[in-house]
Amino acid sequence: MQQNQSRRSVVVGAGIIGAAIAYELQKRGAQVTLVDADAPGRGASYGNMASIAVTEFMPVSRPSVWRQTPGWLLHPEGPIRVSPGYATRLIPWFVRFFWAGRPAKLRELEAQGAVLCQRSLADTEQLMAEIGLSDQLSTSGCLSLYASEAELSADRERLDMLDRHGFDYEVMDCTALHDLEPEIAPNIQKAVLLPDNRTVRDPHALVTRLVEAFVALGGAIQRAEVSGFARAECITGVRLKGGRLLKADDVILAAGAFTGRLSKLLSEPIPLETERGYHTQINAPGIGLNHSIIWPAMAFMVSSTAGGIRVGGTVEMAGLDADPDWRRSKITVKRARKALPNLQIEDVTEWMGHRPAFPDTVPVLSASAKVPGVYYATGHGHLGLTYAATTARLMGQLIAGETPDIDLQPYRVDRF
Numbered sequence: 001m002q003q004n005q006s007r008r009s010v011v012v013g014a015g016i017i018g019a020a021i022a023y024e025l026q027k028r029g030a031q032v033t034l035v036d037a038d039a040p041g042r043g044a045s046y047g048n049m050a051s052i053a054v055t056e057f058m059p060v061s062r063p064s065v066w067r068q069t070p071g072w073l074l075h076p077e078g079p080i081r082v083s084p085g086y087a088t089r090l091i092p093w094f095v096r097f098f099w100a101g102r103p104a105k106l107r108e109l110e111a112q113g114a115v116l117c118q119r120s121l122a123d124t125e126q127l128m129a130e131i132g133l134s135d136q137l138s139t140s141g142c143l144s145l146y147a148s149e150a151e152l153s154a155d156r157e158r159l160d161m162l163d164r165h166g167f168d169y170e171v172m173d174c175t176a177l178h179d180l181e182p183e184i185a186p187n188i189q190k191a192v193l194l195p196d197n198r199t200v201r202d203p204h205a206l207v208t209r210l211v212e213a214f215v216a217l218g219g220a221i222q223r224a225e226v227s228g229f230a231r232a233e234c235i236t237g238v239r240l241k242g243g244r245l246l247k248a249d250d251v252i253l254a255a256g257a258f259t260g261r262l263s264k265l266l267s268e269p270i271p272l273e274t275e276r277g278y279h280t281q282i283n284a285p286g287i288g289l290n291h292s293i294i295w296p297a298m299a300f301m302v303s304s305t306a307g308g309i310r311v312g313g314t315v316e317m318a319g320l321d322a323d324p325d326w327r328r329s330k331i332t333v334k335r336a337r338k339a340l341p342n343l344q345i346e347d348v349t350e351w352m353g354h355r356p357a358f359p360d361t362v363p364v365l366s367a368s369a370k371v372p373g374v375y376y377a378t379g380h381g382h383l384g385l386t387y388a389a390t391t392a393r394l395m396g397q398l399i400a401g402e403t404p405d406i407d408l409q410p411y412r413v414d415r416f
């Protein structure tokens, strides 16, 4: 392998994953070009819920979710919606989804998420310190809400999982909860404090700052859509829309939910879908919060972000091309007001983003199995912000031919 100094690397996708990898590779001495069809950070990384959610690695496909799914799908305001026009295209993905959640596999997948989450806070803190954003990470954790003792018991599998992997949490009663977060509705009886989760003040500003730091190290930005590849025995470059060729020794595909379209061009199909999610940014919420909030039974999250309070969540399976259905964001706000009755819905903006999702919830952090010199970093699902710094570190090690800090076998692209 050539020394990093003389390697030309092209990273496709300037979301949080691609930006963090580009910064890491440039820091290691490669000549990196970061290519995006849009301005940096305008994809899913723009409007996520800003949470370094180290406790949320539970595989999405599991028997308790399967049991609830029919009810959720039938309810017009349920947390999951499958677009009727897109449903048949989802069948192969859902077959893999149910197969991934079989009891014999579940613990393995859980451990693969946990091992990333165990590193993610320290890696994120280090990355944010390096780019001068330490003060943009909250110090308080997340509160998981439960209307009743029975609701908490129904979510016991989450706490068991945290026990298995050594994550801290504290179960709180009604009085302790309301002392800690007075805006929570008085009828919420129970909560679990997740002290190691954090909130980034502005996820989009994090991407733009990372890109600035990358450019300051000598990295190059190219605004163009990647529409093909040049290859011989190994990859030799990426082709931009319009025909121009960008020569490369390494190409890292980090185009979020769109990475599947690129992998197809390399004859390496991957079962990547998009779980579309929504946020409502409330700039005049009329309340303040000390913690981020999730309510598992209601499937929403609330975070304090730059400029106010952000409410988000929901999973909509409707592919990459359908228009947003803004009813989804309104449903989430309606649910959030059950937890935060004083929340004012003034001066709002709504947003939809494409989470890149594999059926087994585990991202792909891998060399291509087909084309030498191509790497994949995608499928981070609900945890792309959480996993970004760790992903960048691991991909830097993998691409440099070093032994990665963790065994990357479970994250390989040809596991499906």
Ligand SMILES: Cc1cc2nc3c(=O)[nH]c(=O)nc-3n(C[C@H](O)[C@H](O)[C@H](O)COP(=O)(O)OP(=O)(O)OC[C@H]3O[C@@H](n4cnc5c(N)ncnc54)[C@H](O)[C@@H]3O)c2cc1C
Pocket: 012, 013, 014, 015, 016, 017, 018, 035, 036, 037, 038, 039, 040, 041, 042, 043, 044, 045, 046, 047, 048, 049, 050, 051, 052, 053, 224, 225, 226, 227, 254, 255, 256, 257, 258, 259, 262, 276, 277, 278, 279, 312, 313, 352, 353, 354, 355, 356, 377, 378, 379, 380, 381, 382, 383, 384, 385, 386, 387
């Ligand atoms: C509502 C919602 C809430 C979320 N909350 C959280 C949270 O609290 N914590 C957390 O950790 N994660 C959260 N996530 C998930 C997280 O946002 C994603 O996992 C993450 O942003 C994915 O980053 P990415 O860089 O892979 O993709 P993206 O940010 O989507 O970036 C992909 C980039 O690739 C570019 N691109 C695509 N195709 C091409 C092409 N052919 N040529 C050139 N460029 C191309 C796009 O323009 C885009 O900029 C949430 C997601 C949503 C939708």
